[in-house]
Amino acid sequence: MIVLEAAVFLLVAAGGTAVALTRDPLNQAIVASFYGLILGIMFLVFQAPDVALSQITVGAVALPLMIVLALAKVRALAGGRKDDAG
Amino acid sequence: MTPAVRRRVFLAAAVVAGGLLLWGLTGLPDYGVYVGPYGDVLNAVAVGERKATNVVAAVTFDYRGVDTMGEEFILFAAVVGVAIVLRAQRGETEQPPDEDAADRRAPGTSNAVRVLGLALLGPVVLFGIYVVAHGHLSPGGGFQGGVVLATAALLVYLSGEYVTLRRVRPVALIDLSESTGAAGYVAVGLLGLAAGAAFLENVLPLGRPGALLSAGTIPLINLSVGLEVAGGFVLLLSEFLEQTLVLRRPGEVT
Numbered sequence: 001m002i003v004l005e006a007a008v009f010l011l012v013a014a015g016g017t018a019v020a021l022t023r024d025p026l027n028q029a030i031v032a033s034f035y036g037l038i039l040g041i042m043f044l045v046f047q048a049p050d051v052a053l054s055q056i057t058v059g060a061v062a063l064p065l066m067i068v069l070a071l072a073k074v075r076a077l078a079g080g081r082k083d084d085a086g
Numbered sequence: 087m088t089p090a091v092r093r094r095v096f097l098a099a100a101v102v103a104g105g106l107l108l109w110g111l112t113g114l115p116d117y118g119v120y121v122g123p124y125g126d127v128l129n130a131v132a133v134g135e136r137k138a139t140n141v142v143a144a145v146t147f148d149y150r151g152v153d154t155m156g157e158e159f160i161l162f163a164a165v166v167g168v169a170i171v172l173r174a175q176r177g178e179t180e181q182p183p184d185e186d187a188a189d190r191r192a193p194g195t196s197n198a199v200r201v202l203g204l205a206l207l208g209p210v211v212l213f214g215i216y217v218v219a220h221g222h223l224s225p226g227g228g229f230q231g232g233v234v235l236a237t238a239a240l241l242v243y244l245s246g247e248y249v250t251l252r253r254v255r256p257v258a259l260i261d262l263s264e265s266t267g268a269a270g271y272v273a274v275g276l277l278g279l280a281a282g283a284a285f286l287e288n289v290l291p292l293g294r295p296g297a298l299l300s301a302g303t304i305p306l307i308n309l310s311v312g313l314e315v316a317g318g319f320v321l322l323l324s325e326f327l328e329q330t331l332v333l334r335r336p337g338e339v340t
Contacts, residue, residue, distance in 0.1 A: 049225035050142045053217070057233035062319065065240070069326040 008042045015039075029067040036060035137292040138222040138301035146227070147307045151286040155271050158311060162268045165318040172325045195245065203245025210238045218312035222301040228308040232315025239320045243327065260317045260324075267314025274303050274310065 015035040022028040036059025043052035087095075115121050128141055128149070138144040146154045214235035221227030278287035286303075293300030 050140070050227070050230070053226055053230040054233075057230055057237070061237055061240075062233060065323070066326060069329070073326075073329050 004045055008038075008045045011038050012042050025071055026068070029064045029071070032067070033060050033064035036063065133295055136288060136301055136304065137295040138304050139295050140222055140224055140227075142225070143222045143227050143304055143308070144301070147222075147304045147311075148286075148288050148302075151275070151307065154307075154311075155275065155286070158268060158271055158314060161318055162264070162314065165264065165322055168322055168325055172329055200245045203241045207238055207241050207245075210234060210241060214238065214312075214316070218308055219298065219305070221308035222304040223296060223298070228311025228313075229315050231308075232312040233319055235312070235316040236319030236323065239323060243323075257324075260320050262317075263313045264317030264321060267310045267312070267317060270310030270313065271307055274306050277303065 012035075015031075015038040019028060019031050019035050022031045037056060039059055040052045040056035043049070043055055120126070128145060132141040132144040132149075133139060136144045136148055138148070214231045214237075216231070217226035217234055218228055218231030221231065275286040278285055278289050281287075281289040283289050288302040288304070290302035290306070292302045295301075299305070
């Protein structure tokens with residue numbers, strides 16, 4: 001069990017570092033989604049399945065989705081501005 | 087501020103913050119040691135007192151039900167806030183989505199994604215209902231199940247067209263679901279007052295531990311939270327999609 005816990009801690013550390021090191025926001029949203037999944041696994045390993053379910057639904061689905069949609073909006077606006085010439 | 091000064095300020099702050107953190111870490115209980123009495127007490131008494139086999143649900147929806155009500159209204163206020171901020175504003179005109187621009191039309195949804203999305207739709211809805219309905223028995227509950235139900239709307243969007251999502255997303259019904267869920271929680275609380283007990287007190291028959299209809303008010307609260315969360319997330323999703331994909335027609339009032 002202790003091996004599993006150590007492994008999941010290392011995974012979380014690696015995932016968090018990966019999110020911080022990813023510079024492009026769109027890529028970052030995808031990496032953050034994966035990181036949310038890792039966090040969910042960590043909660044499961046530590047026997048908190050309720051929290052794991054919330055974490056997976058929010059961290060791996062809802063949050064990245066909001067970021068991606070917001071990015072799409074920002075890009076659409078930036079594209080529109082160029083055409084407006086003002 | 088020159089980079090050298092900035093670095094020195096950072097190093098000083100990092101040493102102080104790091105020292106405090108290390109000092110705090112030395113005071114923590116040992117790895118895997120639980121010191122608080124409440125968890126042990128609840129583990130011992132919750133199943134007997136509330137007949138809920140999921141002690142987490144007994145805590146969040148019964149022993150600390152008022153806290154959860156506050157959280158539910160935080161989510162409610164956040165969703166309403168998003169709907170207000172993203173409402174149709176004066177001077178906003180319709181722009182065709184980027185996908186429709188002639189020079190950069192996106193490739194159509196592939197059949198694989200379409201089939202997979204539609205095949206998953208039924209199981210996802212069923213799973214969401216299961217998670218909501220069994221919140222007092224097994225891990226899960228209104229919040230988790232509600233988000234799972236809301237992802238069904240996302241699947242429709244991914245597998246079909248935004249237009250289809252608009253058709254299967256009756257706004258009135260979603261608003262009703264969200265507000266019924268929020269009001270339902272308070273109504274369950276008032277049920278306690280009506281029975282002559284405290285607000286949110288578990289006054290319904292508790293039944294047998296492990297039965298689907300057991301644990302008194304906990305499944306009812308789970309149901310109302312599930313309605314609220316599912317409605318809220320679908321509303322959130324469609325507000326964002328509306329912003330990014332279909333900008334409003336001039337003069338259209340929503």
